[in-house]
């Protein structure tokens with residue numbers, strides 16, 4: 001039976017996905033790299049170094065390790081500066097209502113974000129205490145699409161993977177949830193997330209009822 005729901009952060013609970021994009025775009029523009037909003041889709045859910053590798057590949061450019069590290073730091077500085085404006089007003093509509101419904105149903109709530117800034121973001125959003133466990137992106141060996149962070153989160157909540165369901169807005173994240181043996185709820189269109197088990201346009205549209213029935217339909 002379902003015991004816990006594990007959420008991605010960026011693009012699921014708040015619009016930081018846009019800030020990540022803007023920070024990558026600024027880096028790309030400053031260094032003459034090929035990048036645009038379309039190319040950014042492939043970066044969603046991908047960790048910092050993996051994202052830069054993808055951008056460099058697209059441009060067909062290689063950089064030495066010190067330069068690579070400096071570029072990562074530059075992107076993060078831009079991103080962190082954008083986070084300074086974040087407050088509870090940046091929490092997507094409906095998150096608090098959904099969390100309250102999950103709690104009332106006796107379900108645990110976990111966070112499985114690839115972001116090293118995740119703790120700072122949830123603190124700014126005022127939801128740091130809402131989670132039974134926050135998985136540490138820096139502590140897992142393999143980033144999404146590997147299942148590691150979702151498995152670590154289930155484990156941290158004292159649950160087995162088959163007792164959990166995952167919520168994601170990125171293809172890499174949906175793949176990670178399935179690899180962890182969990183049902184995957186996609187925030188976005190079927191076109192954007194073809195592998196998700198169910199789709200809702202935004203987190204505010206997701207109900208406890210949908211979560212429970214998604215679990216039952218896919219449980220063999």
Ligand code: BG6
Nearest residue numbers: 010020044045048114115116117
């Ligand atoms: C993911 C985002 O949640 O975190 C990616 O979808 C981002 O866009 C990744 O690159 C890593 O974030 P950070 O904050 O560690 O650079």
Ligand code: MG
Nearest residue numbers: 008010011169
């Ligand atoms: Mg995301």
